[in-house]
Amino acid sequence: MGKRIGARTVRLGHPPAVLSFAAVGGHMEGKGPLAEYFDELSEDHFWGQKTWEQGESTMQRHALNKALEKATLHEEDIDLIFAGDLLNQCIGSSFSLRGSNIPFYGVYGACSTMGEALSLAAMMVDGDFARRAAALTSSHFCTAERQYRMPVPYGSQRTPTAQWTATAAGCCILGDEGDGPYVTHLTTGRIVDKGIDDPNNMGAAMAPAAYDTLSAVFRDTQTAPRDFDLIATGDLGRLGHEIVTELFASDGVDMTKNYVDCGLLLFDLAGQDMHCGGSGCGCSASVLNGYLLRGMREGKWRRILFAPTGALLSPTSSFQGESIPGICHAVILSNDREE
Amino acid sequence: MGKRIGARTVRLGHPPAVLSFAAVGGHMEGKGPLAEYFDELSEDHFWGQKTWEQGESTMQRHALNKALEKATLHEEDIDLIFAGDLLNQCIGSSFSLRGSNIPFYGVYGACSTMGEALSLAAMMVDGDFARRAAALTSSHFCTAERQYRMPVPYGSQRTPTAQWTATAAGCCILGDEGDGPYVTHLTTGRIVDKGIDDPNNMGAAMAPAAYDTLSAVFRDTQTAPRDFDLIATGDLGRLGHEIVTELFASDGVDMTKNYVDCGLLLFDLAGQDMHCGGSGCGCSASVLNGYLLRGMREGKWRRILFAPTGALLSPTSSFQGESIPGICHAVILSNDREE
Numbered sequence: 001m002g003k004r005i006g007a008r009t010v011r012l013g014h015p016p017a018v019l020s021f022a023a024v025g026g027h028m029e030g031k032g033p034l035a036e037y038f039d040e041l042s043e044d045h046f047w048g049q050k051t052w053e054q055g056e057s058t059m060q061r062h063a064l065n066k067a068l069e070k071a072t073l074h075e076e077d078i079d080l081i082f083a084g085d086l087l088n089q090c091i092g093s094s095f096s097l098r099g100s101n102i103p104f105y106g107v108y109g110a111c112s113t114m115g116e117a118l119s120l121a122a123m124m125v126d127g128d129f130a131r132r133a134a135a136l137t138s139s140h141f142c143t144a145e146r147q148y149r150m151p152v153p154y155g156s157q158r159t160p161t162a163q164w165t166a167t168a169a170g171c172c173i174l175g176d177e178g179d180g181p182y183v184t185h186l187t188t189g190r191i192v193d194k195g196i197d198d199p200n201n202m203g204a205a206m207a208p209a210a211y212d213t214l215s216a217v218f219r220d221t222q223t224a225p226r227d228f229d230l231i232a233t234g235d236l237g238r239l240g241h242e243i244v245t246e247l248f249a250s251d252g253v254d255m256t257k258n259y260v261d262c263g264l265l266l267f268d269l270a271g272q273d274m275h276c277g278g279s280g281c282g283c284s285a286s287v288l289n290g291y292l293l294r295g296m297r298e299g300k301w302r303r304i305l306f307a308p309t310g311a312l313l314s315p316t317s318s319f320q321g322e323s324i325p326g327i328c329h330a331v332i333l334s335n336d337r338e339e
Numbered sequence: 340m341g342k343r344i345g346a347r348t349v350r351l352g353h354p355p356a357v358l359s360f361a362a363v364g365g366h367m368e369g370k371g372p373l374a375e376y377f378d379e380l381s382e383d384h385f386w387g388q389k390t391w392e393q394g395e396s397t398m399q400r401h402a403l404n405k406a407l408e409k410a411t412l413h414e415e416d417i418d419l420i421f422a423g424d425l426l427n428q429c430i431g432s433s434f435s436l437r438g439s440n441i442p443f444y445g446v447y448g449a450c451s452t453m454g455e456a457l458s459l460a461a462m463m464v465d466g467d468f469a470r471r472a473a474a475l476t477s478s479h480f481c482t483a484e485r486q487y488r489m490p491v492p493y494g495s496q497r498t499p500t501a502q503w504t505a506t507a508a509g510c511c512i513l514g515d516e517g518d519g520p521y522v523t524h525l526t527t528g529r530i531v532d533k534g535i536d537d538p539n540n541m542g543a544a545m546a547p548a549a550y551d552t553l554s555a556v557f558r559d560t561q562t563a564p565r566d567f568d569l570i571a572t573g574d575l576g577r578l579g580h581e582i583v584t585e586l587f588a589s590d591g592v593d594m595t596k597n598y599v600d601c602g603l604l605l606f607d608l609a610g611q612d613m614h615c616g617g618s619g620c621g622c623s624a625s626v627l628n629g630y631l632l633r634g635m636r637e638g639k640w641r642r643i644l645f646a647p648t649g650a651l652l653s654p655t656s657s658f659q660g661e662s663i664p665g666i667c668h669a670v671i672l673s674n675d676r677e678e
Contacts, residue, residue: 094651103527108445127466188442312433
């Protein structure tokens, strides 16, 4: 059955190499513990534009430009780009790429979008459909608040289980040849909905999807948590991270040694008043394309399981009383191509 | 360069076969000239649900079920599904697939989404990443009006250049082996924005993207319009169809013989008061997965160039005075695998 192993996992025949990566962030990200891993930090949440939405597109575009620049690549060297964001009709991405000529596929996986985009980019390169393919995602605190909750100037109070949408973007460029790290495996998510219907408690809504996909990774690749130097879920935050740890504990699987969550890494939760942690397409994207990939290049970790999660709700679905479907797409990155 | 030919086109190494296809539609679609090509038509625009959004998800789910049923396939036979719709955060798709276990990638290309989903599904099968992959999209007149313009009960007047969002869904299942038709080539769109900023004139906004992608197809595959039995763009409607025809005429390329638009095929424009024609992810999806593919199976056409177009705007971007970026993804379908 070709490159498929198990029910949901692909083992890439010739693992694509990470040619370049870049992370761009805003004010709060610059005050957080990962500040030094960003390629660019801006104090201006409009990014020189007139609206927050235009600002998000500009920030996303900067992430792409930085990633190209760091690898001395140009737009025309990229055969395909997969991009997405949280905004209605994904305008963060379509407006960021409006001035570019790169063949473009829009993707939507809420906060799991970097996992989806990276998976698809990896298959495009491995399948010879692209020499180089890019994955690009963003989120913006002010655009997300306006769209999902209340405009920021209203000063709404946040609930203790709420997360903070990161103002950040990340870009990863994959190619056929390079020094790595390499994308060796990927596991596609399926929709998991356990009936949580509180849109201010996304961590709990997404945790079952993370558990489902991570279980599939371990089963399909015949690995256990100890086979990875680091396991990083997307934006489950404090509560979701605890739930995933407990779900695995009840299976007798120990996740306490090397399991982190991007939503817990990006901010200093107590010092920055972040409640349950960071979230948004830009959260896991900027953590991956800054802290995690740089750490791999520097030899801090050899093999990482990156598994961002998304909550596939909309304000309309919540108003209509629907529960929150979650999804989690996983990618294994390794410094060893023959993993 | 592997399977890439020219700048934006992939020639599939082992063209995936269309194993099954299905189209589902609503009341107006059932009154239109393509009624007999639908697998299911419903007079109830709620599809037995409480809200239009739930109705759209149910309709989309029916399209998947019909396509599975027609090929005597089951959910577990599908390794990957690419699905999308027009709703904020693509809830039409995530709620339609909530009860399924099929590994899922959400895609967004506005009304071009069936082109994007079909392209990605084809590459997944050709690249050995999936034995079978499905492409599934939908749109619903009432959910789209509420979201993009005004709730239907307000009874707003439509402008003469407006199109009518189809209440329809289409599903196409591709596999490694089968009698065809086959997906032989695909050309990925790039974002084209010529400055049109009237959201009630999407045909004019998207026409330049269709011209751009069709030109790339002809260039990359060294073909001309006469090499296809039929060229079908997505939902340009009457005005967009005219603009594309004129743009090619000014290049000396004759599009008058075999060029149609799904938005012009789905409805009887005059008789059904459809102004410029149909639109929505479900328009080109249902025309492809009913009229076009059945026509190919019946030998009416041997080789089709299917090129749905999308307008990548949102109400927010229009309120902010932005112009409308367009995109067009093209797929060549042929009864001859060795095309």
